[in-house]
Amino acid sequence: MTTSLRSTLDFLLYDWLQTETLNARERFADHSRETFDAVLDTCDRIAREKYAPFNRTVDTQEPHFDGERVTLPQATQDAYDAYAASGMLSAAQDYDIGGMQLPYTVDAAANAFFAVASISISSSLLSVGNANLLMVHGTDVQKQVFALNEFSGRFSGTMCLSEPQAGSSLSDVATRAVPDEAPSVAPDGLVPWDQDPLGPRYRLTGHKMWISSGEHDLSENIVHLVLAKIPGPDGKLVPGTRGISLFIVPKKLVDTEGQLTGVRNDVALAGLNHKLGWRGTTNTLLNFGEGKYPVQGRAGAVGYLVGQPGKGLACMFHMMNEARIGIGMAATMLGLAGYYASLDYAKNRPQGRLMGASGKDAGQPQVRIIEHADVKRMLLAQKSYGEGALALNLFCARLVDEQHTGQPEAADEARLLLEVLTPIAKSWPSEFCLEANSLAIQIHGGYGYTRDFPVEQYWRDNRLNMIHEGTHGIQAADLLGRKVLMENGRGMQLLAARMQATMAQAAAVPELAAYAAQLGDALQQVGAATQAAWATGNPAEALANAVPYMQAFGHTVLAWVWLDVALATLRVDATLSVAASAGRMGAARYFYHYELPKIAAWLNVVNGRDMTCAALSEEAF
Structure with missing residues (x-):
């Protein structure tokens, strides 16, 4: 599987996108084809050793919640630790914060190995997007305390948008945030709510649904980015999206050095959502401020404002757009995983005989099913969907590099092209690489519908991506x-x-x-x-x-x-x-x-x- 993927990535990166030319730019001057290949080699190895062997394990051993703690298979912890140790969480970041200053194009290609090996384990997407958002919209202290610890793997991150009563309709967000006028929990004494070094401090109450990786013990802390509304003087919430603000709500409270204070924030897991696929990733309903873990004896989750009040959705779109391209890549790699599996099956499964001029000769040995024209049709469809989607997603990644390091005119063009292509990069693989997974099952015949082969899991995992990060209809309307x-x-x-x-x-x-x-x-x-x-x-x-x-x-x-x-x-x-x-x-x-x-x-x-x-x-x- 990874041999075929590597040859495809090499062609797309070097022969098609000419990624090596980026090394002429100051930001990437220390890199070469050799350093890019070394990153690809490392990710390929970790994915083969820590992810691929346990893809079925995390599908069958779902996260378990005993009322206090979520338990995940040991393989998930081992994979998380290996990924964090590889430096890939901060690969595209500056040297001075521990990054590699790797082009995003290479970063995206390297992460493809983890997605094809086990998308259910490979859920670091949100932590990186969370930290990237804070690097753009957060204060210097918020970057230092939260983003940098996410890049190191000490902390992990989520995005908390949807609510049980609202679904994808962010206009109907009902989570409330009011200034926290009680004394601060910071160890350095009492700090007024609007002078807290971590940002203006609020108390949040509400419920968030479908939160991926919302509760686990893989990292020391979980940094929730939460959309909520600050009530007006009359105590009412502003209708629509213009009243939405964005808050950092850590699972465990920290000081200004990023050290845990020993105080659990008032964020409680109400339950796990048991999904058709992606079963290795916890998907949660979280209650903010219900009083299960009162801070200073008061209900309300402590949260710190990011950016300006009422401008939260604009900040969150930074993470949402990044996540949408990430979901497109996830769908792509699941499509390719099914293609590789069904190609291997078709090469080795004898069944039937070819039609000759006088019909079929039952006395002849059976042929491998790859020799049948219709099986070739289904394989070609999968190849065209999967490799085409991979090329599209890497092209979008190349636009990100152009936007950030290109000349002003080229950077502006890249920005606009990304705006137009993001709905396609997310939605097209989600629909057609899912169809590729269906064709992979068809090639396996009845065996494809059993758990004896991996293709049914690939289909189940991929079915979520048409819903993930904005449904098909939302992307189309956008x-x-x-x-x-x-x-x-x-x-x-x-x-x-x-x-x-x-x-x-x-x-x-x-x-x-x-x-x-x-x-x-x-x-x-x-x-x-x-x-x-x-x-x-x-x-x-x-x-x-x-x-x-x-x-x-x-x-x-x-x-x-x-x-x-x-x-x-x-x-x-x-x-x-x-x-x-x-x-x-x-x-x-x-x-x-x-x-x-x-x-x-x-x-x-x-x-x-x-x-x-x-x-x-x-x-x-």
């Missing part, structure tokens, strides 16, 4: 309702220009010219559909078919990615193995022959602003 329109459509124009540049190159290559023309037609269809959706200016009509629009948009983006990858494949063909080159070109051909033609049907309802679904009365169901 894409069509905001991202393609923002800044007068400039992000969409930049993406189209990138596609047209690839098409121009491919048009001069006989093997790819027809695909360049096909992509041009698809791009024109998406552009026309965007205008048609908004022709009346009525959001209800425009967004009624946002998901089919997103599916067509995503397929067009993936077709562009595959065309660009095909160009790179032909460019370096002499240095690749014949099999690797044939495989990538075959996957590109499959996508253009079998997948891209689907967009016409999706866009048909968008162009007509079809209201079949939106207008149907509740009673009709």
Whole structure:
């Protein structure tokens, strides 16, 4: 499995994205192909030793809560410790805080090994995103006390957005935060609430649902980032999202040096959610301020304001967008894990005989199922989905590097391209790499539906990703309702220009010219559909078919990615193995022959602003 993944990563990083050219930039000047490869080698080894052997273990030995403490398999602790010791939690950070100043592109590629080995164990995503948010929006003390301890692995992190009564509707957040006017618990004496070195101090009350890694003993402390509302003078909460603020709520209170004070914060685990997949990660309902662990004899969880009051959602989007790309990568790697497993099965499972001119000869030995055309179809579909999604996610990671280290104009273009592509990077792998997992089960036949083989677990684990970090519908509404329109459509124009540049190159290559023309037609269809959706200016009509629009948009983006990858494949063909080159070109051909033609049907309802679904009365169901 990891041999195939490594060769794919090497090609995408070095031959396609030209990642080594980043070393010419000051931030990455100490790096080389050798240092990048050393990071990939280390992560590959840790993933093979500490993650992959225990993927089934954490699926069957679910987290257990005895009313006070959550118990996880020892393998989870061992994996967490190995990951923290590797330095990967802070790999992209500055040297002066213990980081490696690794390009995010390489960071993302290295983390792919953990995700393909066991996504259920590989849940450090939130800790890194939590710390990254604090590095941007936190005070110097908050960075030092909370973020740096997350980067070291001493602390871990969560994001607490959803509530039982509100789900994904953040406008309806009801968790309250009031100034903590009681004496501080800090060991250096009494500190007024608005002068606490850790940030203005509040008391929070409320409930948060679906909190991944919300309770465990893997780290010394858990840093919850919590969305809550500060009541107005009348004691009422401001409706909508403009009244939301962001707070650091540690599981255990700390001093200004980051040392535990011995005081447990009023954050209580109400229960574990027992999920279809991702069973190795605790998923929790947390009660804030219910009084189970009163601080100074008073209910209310102690929290420290991040940023300005009422600006919490803008801060949280820093973590949410990072998490969305991370979820896209998780879905991608699960899709590839299923592909590798079903490819191995297809190469070794004899069944049936090929049809000859006179039919099947039962006297002949059975053939391996990979020799059947339909099995090859299913394998090619998985390869095109998984490797295409991996290329897309690494391209997005490359945009992050460009945004942070590129020249001003290039950095601004990267920012806008990321805005447009983030809904696709999250949603497209979540849908189509899940379909890849379904095809992996199909290739295994009845065995695929049993726990004797890993593909049923990959499907269960992947099914969550269409919900994770904003559902499919939310991503689609964000894409069509905001991202393609923002800044007068400039992000969409930049993406189209990138596609047209690839098409121009491919048009001069006989093997790819027809695909360049096909992509041009698809791009024109998406552009026309965007205008048609908004022709009346009525959001209800425009967004009624946002998901089919997103599916067509995503397929067009993936077709562009595959065309660009095909160009790179032909460019370096002499240095690749014949099999690797044939495989990538075959996957590109499959996508253009079998997948891209689907967009016409999706866009048909968008162009007509079809209201079949939106207008149907509740009673009709």
